[in-house]
Amino acid sequence: MSLDKPYKDVPGTTIFDADMSRQGYHLNQFCMSLMKAENRARFKANERAYLDEWPMTEEQKQAVLDRDLNRCIALGGNIYFLAKIGATDGKSFQQMAGSMTGMTEDQYRDMMVKGGRSIEGNRSIGEKK
Amino acid sequence: MARITASVYTSHVPAIGAAIDLGKTGEDYWKPVFAGYDFSKKWLKEQKPDVIFLVFNDHATAFSLEMIPTFAIGTAAEFTPADEGWGPRPVPKVIGHPRLASHIAQSVIQDDFDLTIVNKMDVDHGLTVPLSLVCGQVEAWPCPVIPFAVNVVQYPVPSGRRCFMLGQAIRRAIESYDEPLNVQIWGTGGMSHQLQGPRAGLINREWDNAFLDRLIKDPDGLSRMPHIDYVREAGSEGIELVMWLIARGAMSDVNGGKAPTVRHRFYHVPASNTAVGHLILENN
Numbered sequence: 001m002s003l004d005k006p007y008k009d010v011p012g013t014t015i016f017d018a019d020m021s022r023q024g025y026h027l028n029q030f031c032m033s034l035m036k037a038e039n040r041a042r043f044k045a046n047e048r049a050y051l052d053e054w055p056m057t058e059e060q061k062q063a064v065l066d067r068d069l070n071r072c073i074a075l076g077g078n079i080y081f082l083a084k085i086g087a088t089d090g091k092s093f094q095q096m097a098g099s100m101t102g103m104t105e106d107q108y109r110d111m112m113v114k115g116g117r118s119i120e121g122n123r124s125i126g127e128k129k
Numbered sequence: 130m131a132r133i134t135a136s137v138y139t140s141h142v143p144a145i146g147a148a149i150d151l152g153k154t155g156e157d158y159w160k161p162v163f164a165g166y167d168f169s170k171k172w173l174k175e176q177k178p179d180v181i182f183l184v185f186n187d188h189a190t191a192f193s194l195e196m197i198p199t200f201a202i203g204t205a206a207e208f209t210p211a212d213e214g215w216g217p218r219p220v221p222k223v224i225g226h227p228r229l230a231s232h233i234a235q236s237v238i239q240d241d242f243d244l245t246i247v248n249k250m251d252v253d254h255g256l257t258v259p260l261s262l263v264c265g266q267v268e269a270w271p272c273p274v275i276p277f278a279v280n281v282v283q284y285p286v287p288s289g290r291r292c293f294m295l296g297q298a299i300r301r302a303i304e305s306y307d308e309p310l311n312v313q314i315w316g317t318g319g320m321s322h323q324l325q326g327p328r329a330g331l332i333n334r335e336w337d338n339a340f341l342d343r344l345i346k347d348p349d350g351l352s353r354m355p356h357i358d359y360v361r362e363a364g365s366e367g368i369e370l371v372m373w374l375i376a377r378g379a380m381s382d383v384n385g386g387k388a389p390t391v392r393h394r395f396y397h398v399p400a401s402n403t404a405v406g407h408l409i410l411e412n413n
Contacts, residue, residue: 012328080189087214116332
């Protein structure tokens with residue numbers, strides 16, 4: 001029997017459910033390791049070598065190297081875990097969130113100051129703008 | 130007997146913690162956020178709670194994917210502020226209340242809520258930012274704090290209904306404790322925000338304010354709202370708001386008492402990616 005996943009209909013959104021968690025386990029645990037200062041230093045010194053210590057897929061590793069957070073999420077990453085990569089890079093949560101929207105950092109910041117992204121047209125896939 | 134005197138609700142954005150720690154609270158961007166907590170700081174000093182029961186969520190800090198407890202109660206003597214990747218926040222250690230926490234754990238588990246008991250846990254911004262907002266920059270937090278962590282990271286998170294019922298069990302537990310303690314219960318997280326994907330930056334001011342209205346006047350009805358409404362209307366991380374229903378469920382009107390007094394209500398957009406909501410309800 002399949003599970004009901006009504007959240008699949010929300011545009012531009014990936015819900016981190018048990019299926020995603022299963023796919024992203026090693027990717028997210030790699031992110032978790034960056035909470036230790038010595039691991040952040042080792043990762044920064046040689047990103048590829050550090051990633052190779054983890055049983056992640058090649059796609060996941062490449063997405064991390066590219067800092068492509070949308071791709072990381074599609075491959076099972078969760079934003080609270082991925083945030084550790086941003087923290088290692090010295091990025092704020094706003095910079096990380098903005099990087100997934102196709103907007104520049106300034107455009108995203110301005111949108112937030114003006115009240116954020118409107119809900120109109122963003123409730124469900126196929127909803128008319 | 131211990132009693133719950135008030136409940137406090139607030140968002141817990143990490144950038145707010147950074148603004149406090151880096152001395153940016155006077156900047157134009159941040160001034161209106163902190164102004165919303167001026168009343169709360171005075172109020173807390175007058176209230177002098179003996180214990181704060183603080184409902185928050187861990188953001189992949191204490192709990193990785195190795196273990197994901199749905200509800201976890203901190204029964205330790207103290208909790209250290211976590212290094213979330215930016216280095217630990219320069220805030221005081223959190224002193225627990227092991228005796229009351231263990232009492233609540235025993236009572237609530239016997240009341241059919243399967244809590245995870247945690248004796249070692251670093252606490253992240255989810256817990257320390259609300260304390261900073263309401264207590265200010267202090268050498269020591271004003272009273273012991275019982276951390277209560279709720280899983281809102283891996284879906285499915287507990288339903289609003291389950292959280293509301295749990296709050297009621299927590300009230301029963303606290304009221305059966307044989308020491309005359311003034312206990313506050315805080316619900317944190319939210320309001321509307323989405324931190325991921327092309328829809329990041331979503332804010333829904335109308336929905337947030339309707340949530341505040343219903344939290345005050347119709348918490349029972351509000352607790353029946355399905356998850357999908359939070360995700361669709363308040364963003365994927367807006368689901369954190371289910372935690373507010375734990376604090377609300379612990380208020381006495383839910384058990385036939387008088388309606389609480391709204392001592393303070395505040396709403397502001399934005400703090401970083403998030404809508405900031407804040408409410409103080411006092412029991413009568």
